[in-house]
Amino acid sequence: MIPPRTNHQLRRVSKWMDLARAHDTALYRHSIMVSRLAASFAAFLGRPEAEQHTLRRAGLLHDIGKIKVPAALLRQPLPLTPEQLSIVRAHPQLGYELLLEAGETDEILLSVVRDHHERLDGTGYPRKLTGGRISWPVRMVTLCDVFAAMTEPRPYADVMFWDEALERMSKKRTRLDLDLLSDFATMVKAMNASQKPSRSL
Template sequence: MLKRIRTDQVRLGMFIQSLEGSWLSHPFWKTRFMLENPGDLRALQNSGVQWLWIDDARGLGVTDAVAPAAQGPGAAPATGIAEPVVALVGEAPPAIYPNEFFEAARILERSKLTLMELFREARMGRAIDLDLCLPLVEDICASLARDASALISLARLKNKDEYTYMHSVTVCALMVALARQLGLDVEAQREAGLAGMLHDIGKMAMPPAILNKPGKLDEAELAIMRTHPERGHEMLRQHTRLSPQVLDVCLHHHERYDGTGYPHRLAGNQISLLARMAAICDVYDAITSDRPYKCAWEAAGSLARMASWEGHFDPQLFQAFVKTIGIYPIGSLVRLESGHLGVVVQQNPENLTRPQVQVFFCSHRRQAIAKELRDLADVRIYDRIVQREDPLRWGFRNLERLWLPEGLVPPGMVPSRGHDDGHD
């Protein structure tokens, strides 16, 4: 049975079901575990976590535990899959401005066409024209300065045939946004963006049969694909105008924090700051994108999965990344306590767990309801998010219509004539 207790009531032998408060500040990446280590107990009691949930059917219980019915408005759900919850003050992306969506769409379209040409030239062995890249990075930086959510939200809607080109644009935008979150200066933000834009240029040296394979690569093909960082580094070394940091991101964006990545198995701070940032941005966009051989994972669930991959990412940078895009990014499908399903359409700057949600479906009756914009930060709204949902499980398609401005067709929704997969 699940019980809500204070942190000072916790003792060894209890099974922790979920922790309340800020996921980014509690001492564990895992969300459910048996508390057996005295060091873990001390870390928990010295943390900022005040309340948590235990499962006394799987571990020790307490007699003065608070019953689930008494849970407060910020408590974790007592049913369903336990997931980490963030309650951050002043850390959310700025509010979306509808006009910026249209400008962001124009920037993405220009970027896509330019990257297609740039990568085509690279595939033919010609030098990269940086004069094509730099204005795009400037445009992306300017868009994110006006509204950090619009361009990144639109970029997620890329179609699978344009993955490599649009992936490079999206990683550029995510790198700039993360650099802003980290407080890096404007010049460092531009450098981070350029590094993101060029990080996968080595894929243009990969055999088309491998790059465009509509299925999982075998071991031999994977070994070849894993040479793309070094091939890209060689291509970019021809340019004296590129900084060592940009070259390093191209070479080391597949390194892992625990030293199990490639090509050089670097670990921790042996990996440069920008390369550690790129590792996070690259993976997030890859797993939230449709590919010929797999469907995209939904954004909120992708963050939870990435958090569980112990050793892959710099923990502090990953925390900053979650703050950058929100625990429930724009477009996430969520279930509310009322049983209604809705799509997150705008973040709440005061609390990332209480965004604005466009409600459109009743999970109890399994039928559509009249659309309603519900601001979960409004004290008059007695509803809250209890868990994320997978749109595919419900058979929902084209949910972007619920959060895009009327009349906007993102570049990624219009299929290109070419085919480009872009394996990692």
């Protein structure tokens, strides 16, 4: 039986997801993919069930701030102007504020929403955090987010196969957590092997 608190959380998440779907279907699909990957990754690493649940929610909500970004801008091919880029790049902070105002109190979830575009070498946004200031759950969802973005249809770049995406990610050694990436790659390969003959997740 689902505990009442969890049930309440699921209802709240589903309201946010309704808003995301109404705003942009690609945003909705992307959020679901990141959520599935994040929950699977947490399970693959043997994390407790409560943590898997939090990461599932964090994956669903990590880009919720994009409902405040005009949908036309989300679909626009690159390159964006500096002004457009700064509007899109406001989404982590906007999402964090939306969830705080709605009464969200889960600090792990809130940090994932605010920090999922931070990079280990400080080249990310919005706060340019470095290494140790980026928590493990954030690093984990970041890998899922980057992988999902590379392997799903995008208006601004070609879709990549999963192996090509992992290869590209492994070259971002100053930005992504390579130890975690190695585990993530093992999981993706295992998932893909179980889905043959399809090449993509």
